Amino acid sequence: QAVLNADYTLTQFRFLQRLLLVHGRWSYRRIAFFLRYFLYKTCSFALVHIWFGFFNGFSAQSLYENWFIVLYTVFYTATPVECLAIFEQDVSAQGSLSCPELYKVGQRQELFNPWLLTATLLYAIYTSLVLFFMPLGVFHNSALDYQTMAVTINMATVFSVTIELVLLTRHWTKWNVVAVCVSLSMFFLCTLITQSRKLFEMSPVDYYFPGVAQNAFCSPVVWLTALLTTWTTVLPSFTVHALNIILTNPDKRKVHNTNDRPVELQRSGFRRGASQRRSSYAVSQGRGIGRLITSEGSLRSTVPPVDRGGTTSDTATLGMLNLRQRLESDG
Numbered sequence: 001q002a003v004l005n006a007d008y009t010l011t012q013f014r015f016l017q018r019l020l021l022v023h024g025r026w027s028y029r030r031i032a033f034f035l036r037y038f039l040y041k042t043c044s045f046a047l048v049h050i051w052f053g054f055f056n057g058f059s060a061q062s063l064y065e066n067w068f069i070v071l072y073t074v075f076y077t078a079t080p081v082e083c084l085a086i087f088e089q090d091v092s093a094q095g096s097l098s099c100p101e102l103y104k105v106g107q108r109q110e111l112f113n114p115w116l117l118t119a120t121l122l123y124a125i126y127t128s129l130v131l132f133f134m135p136l137g138v139f140h141n142s143a144l145d146y147q148t149m150a151v152t153i154n155m156a157t158v159f160s161v162t163i164e165l166v167l168l169t170r171h172w173t174k175w176n177v178v179a180v181c182v183s184l185s186m187f188f189l190c191t192l193i194t195q196s197r198k199l200f201e202m203s204p205v206d207y208y209f210p211g212v213a214q215n216a217f218c219s220p221v222v223w224l225t226a227l228l229t230t231w232t233t234v235l236p237s238f239t240v241h242a243l244n245i246i247l248t249n250p251d252k253r254k255v256h257n258t259n260d261r262p263v264e265l266q267r268s269g270f271r272r273g274a275s276q277r278r279s280s281y282a283v284s285q286g287r288g289i290g291r292l293i294t295s296e297g298s299l300r301s302t303v304p305p306v307d308r309g310g311t312t313s314d315t316a317t318l319g320m321l322n323l324r325q326r327l328e329s330d331g
Contacts, residue, residue, distance in 0.1 A: 022093045022096045029089070041164070044157070068154050077158070077161055082179070089171045144221065148216050156229040167237055195212050
């Protein structure tokens, strides 16, 4: 019952070392990064509506297209963060075992604590301010309309959260690369489809951005504005990551760059004797001295006790005679 109700079942106690130092540490890092990034990308996307409300009288008008709101979490930003939560690891398994001090990161809550959550929320507020006010300043008093500005903000939002994920990822696999490329491709493809003129003719209420994406993607002003906005949003995060690499202790950097080589685990100093191995074989396979287990005697009686009043050799001889008599009686 204890095994069935437990979260983890270990067949051998030595497996606990790898479970904690490797998989436990990886899981803590992945979950912490996943939650912080999810808070960042959701708040930076949603808070733009609040800043837009100051310019539309807090009416029901939405800055984003309805289809972008639906597909943002489902297709544009979901797969990359899932790959981060599955494959992320800053140190290899061998590096984690060779440097157990890295496990203290989770005990000290260095990757997930109220201060980091507050910093993530403030960074999301900064990102949302840049995402809205920088394109607004570019398109103010220009020939480009509100719908073009909305598409530009959409591009900058997807680019910003994707680059932020790239900066967080330390371990790249083919699935991470595919997830990022597919997400960006899905954004451009779905935007062109949902803003096509044919769908607008079929349902003007659901597809009310006819031909906007085709014109916006061909405009140099839109691309320059989106790229400049993206660079401004990720500049603080890029600076923090760069300073972290520069100011990191060289010893810790060696751990992150460790080679994949076998690691000798700590072995116990206890060694079984030949007589004890013979005893276990006799009990399970054939006739031997296994009956001593059910009797009052034991193989440990052959070990000479410490007798301060007599000699050790006499006591050892007496113990051997007692053992021989028990074997003859069993036979």
